[in-house]
Amino acid sequence: MSDSSEALATHELRHHFENMEQQSGASSMGMWVFLVTEIMFFGGMFMAYLAYRYEYFVAWQEGSQHMDFWIGTVNTAVLICSSLTMVLAVLAIQQGRRRLTSIMLSVTICFAIAFLVLKGIEYHGHWLAHEFPGSSFHFAGIDPRHVEMFFVLYFVMTGFHALHVLIGIGLVSTILYMNQRGHFSTDYHNPVENVGLYWHFVDLVWIYLYPLLYLIGHHHAG
Amino acid sequence: MFPNFPIWPVRAAVSASNLDALFIFLLLVTGTVTIMIFILVTVFALRYRHDLVDKATPILGSTALETTWSLVPFGIFLIFFVWGAVLYFQERTPPRNAMEIYVVAKQWMWKLQHVDGQREINELHVPVDRDVKLIMTSQDVIHSFFVPAFRLKQDVLPGRYTTLWFHAIRPGTYHLFCAEYCGTQHSGMIGSIVVMNPVDYEAWLSGGGGEGSLASTGQKLFQQLGCGSCHRSDTQGRGPNLVGVFGKPVLLEDGRTVTADENYVRESILNPGAKIAAGFKNIMPSFQGVVNEEQLLSLVAYIKSLQGSQPSGLVSNRPAVPNAPAQSKAK
Amino acid sequence: MEKIISAKVYFTVWAALMCLTVTTAAVSYLDLGAFSIVLALIIATVKGSLVVLFFMHAKYINVKATLLVILAGFFWLAILLLMTMSNYVTRAWS
């Protein structure tokens, strides 16, 4: 994210760097630092999840049983596949195969859109089941107040994650456009790598969200 | 002295004397070090003024000195830490048999309720030389119960009980402040603590028009709400028998154990499904919105007063017939 | 400076991730008590490590400082979670 604009105008070395190696090292490190801030951003939500799961154990179990297990599982697979195509896009540009890079980026975008569509279907299901927190929320089982909080955290966490997927689609599209314009080559492809890092991070967050939200109460429901 | 220029707050409780000792110790130690640094900076600045010295003497540093001025402060800090922690632990551990007073804070007043039924607003009368324990909650935002003369402060939280205890040693009238910013009239949420001689206190108690003890108010409410139809005083009820439960560990349905303290009783009334006692079903309705904070406190006081002759130890309260048929509506 | 990893590695990692997803989903049908969540998180951590090490090339980074950045991220997350939980876990003690 950070460096796509950084390199937009220029193929060659930016004036303030001594050489390409310094430039690409700085760019990848900058991206990692940015991802660390993302870890801490999601960390705040994981903290809320953890504290309340500890306090309202039963409600968390209950809430989890109302997740759409199959959509969650399929979405996990979708994101893993998109990570594969993303890393293959990076590999292709490293080898200078620009056309293959474009294809792989396009497939990644398709997977990302599929993820969001499935997420939308899932949200719609929750809406119909009166599981949206707020005045329309209705829950018949034990401890409805804290089950509602489970749903608050569910929507906040998956909502922020979906926002990141959306931003990811924008970034991958930008990279795709730049690649079509011939911006990248074997020698210069930092932006592709950085968007790749960002995309894998989005996958990484989901890898934890999946068990924490979908699996903790599943055996009771299943 | 100077009535409008105090430099030391009044010492009116045991906690105040304890704390003052630590405070003076801290003041002496930190004061000495601070003055030492001031003197060193001043002396160096004067002694090594640029026109008195031809050339600075290069010194790189000294590991021995660095170690010393890391380890010595560390040792001193350990004393501060342990002393402070011990005081804190004492302040947070109310003695048994303390006289209990219930506090409900709201924007922007203090409501105080004695076990015998007297209610007060923004003023609390307590006897000298008695352990007094406050059980506090808020019905809106976070407040903080602060009595400078006792050197005590505790935030008062909505949705939970916090406690505070003191042992007053000097009769008099002392400030009660709200110390946690709580909205527009925060600075108006002040009151006073009146510490009285036992004789005066008895006189005050008999003068106040209490409407029966807090526990008896709670008992009435308990009957009004129909709690007794399930929480019977034998083992046949659909809910646990509450006699002698208070203060004991309770085995929960999911295998965990909690202590039946004020917060557990409160949670079980407002949010019965959260921690169900082992052997019982989740059939009790929530009383969220049905009882207010003061009524809740009276229920807590009532349940606390039910000190029956149950054997101590882990109270399981399991009914004689496990999972008694109980699907009809509770209440 | 940069190392090109063969597509074979990526496909292997992908296959492993898919298998682990199926495993964790399958295991969730069993009631293992408290161990359910532990197992699910162990699998998630294995999956996460695979993503970070191979897809994100952490295994191949030759700048030590960048590795330090990654470790710092997880270390600070642990500080946040553990230190806060110290309050919740000990709340009932007194």
Added chain:
Amino acid sequence: MASATTTITAERENYLNASYGFRSWLLTTDHKRIALLYLISITFFFFIGGFFALLIRLELLTPQGDLVQADTYNKLFSMHGQVMIFFFLIPAVPAVLGNFLVPMMIGAKDLAFPRINLLSWYLFIIGGGLMLYTILVGGVDTGWTFYVPLSTAFLGTHVVLAAVSIFIAGFSSILTGLNFIVTIHRMRAPGMTWGRMPLFLWSNYATAIIQVLGTPVLAISLSLVGLERMFHLGVFNPQLGGDPLLFQHLFWFYSHPAVYIMILPGMGVVSEIIPCFSRKRVFGYEFVALASIGIAVLGFLVWAHHMFVAGMSVYAGMIFSFFSYLVAIPSAIKVFNWTATMYKGKIYYSTPMLYAMGFIGLFTMGGMTGLFLASLGVDVHVTDTYFVVAHFHYIMVGGMVMAYLAGMHFWWPKITGRMYPEAWGKLAAMTIFIGFNLTFFPQFILGWTGMPRRYHAYPPEFQVLNVLSTAGSTVLAVGYLLPMVYFLWALRYGKEAGDNPWGAAGLEWKTASPPPTYNFEETPVVTWEAYNYDELPKEVPVVG
């Protein structure tokens, strides 16, 4: 300011006269120009925050609370805190002096990501603009702490607006930190090893660590507050099932380390100035350097000492109290080392040195009173009273603002190429020192005797000390206006400074004043240790 500075040193091309016009400033990627943009912005916010402070002090002149209404007073202290912390103190040294000096001190042409640096300033301006808008449409009265459920369910003011403005300013701070970390790691000139870096860089590096790791947690906490308030979602509000203490944990996870964001760079400034005006290498370089990193790491383990009376468990309180004492040790190490640096030096009482010595004194007092607050038992009494207010003003204003002014005087010749009037500088330094102590020392006593903070009206016995404090604040205000005036005067009428008026070590003094756009004619190669004053002229050329 821009047009005034461009008239000087016409002969040599430098970053100020390299190009002209608004576009050349607003679209610049030169770290030095961005530093000046930040300087103007934060100075503006400093005076806004200062104005609120003066109103607060005027209100407290009398116990009745008769100058402004209670809700106005609450808005005043809330906005004083939010403006000063997020729009002055946090960006002050890193974004102004750090931006200007970090690349130069390591011998680089610019920061690693110049455009991101500019983006960071724009985010600051957007956040700051929103904050100004919040103030203009009626302000906010949450305190700077946004405690729930007060902020999410009870106040009718512009809470979400203020939260969004701080959220955005937070990203500006993150980007500055990100840039510094990468720059210091990847852009050092040949020979500029970690062990040769000036301590200002070490402390800015430590600051950047906190900015990058802490700020996102503030961002998510404020987001959750906004969501709870706007959509009535239960996250923290106990009436909706939440736990208000969780908010306090998340908030202080950032906001306690944020105190170190504010003070660490100031420590870096002082570590530059004391060796220069003692003409001697800093005592125990490695220890001062590592103490910065130590503070950054340990600083993350102490946050809940703000919550000792909040209803936290006794055992958690003990853990956090212990770590709070631990983090005091690196700070103590620094104070001892600065003092030891003066020993057998050749000391010049220049303006920056006066500020630096003032810093040592005031920071020591702030730190020592911190030991009272770290002690569980004492904290119960003095927390949420004026004792805390005095303590953190000794650190933030006595420490940080003194250090910031010290740095501004020290590097003013480098930034503008002109000297400020030395006599006026000394006068201002003395005025500020006296005014500061008069303002804030009485507040220690007020707090100890029990006056709670954030009180609009107070019992009459506290009046004498409050009057003293208000009197001090007027002296302090004059002290802060003085540098403003003579700095502007010096832009046009100041003596030309020359490249290195102080005879100081450090790469920034080896280039022209003001420096050329790319800082150095050619990339410097460092072959010497930091603070090699024994190899430099034994006297300070200008004030000597």
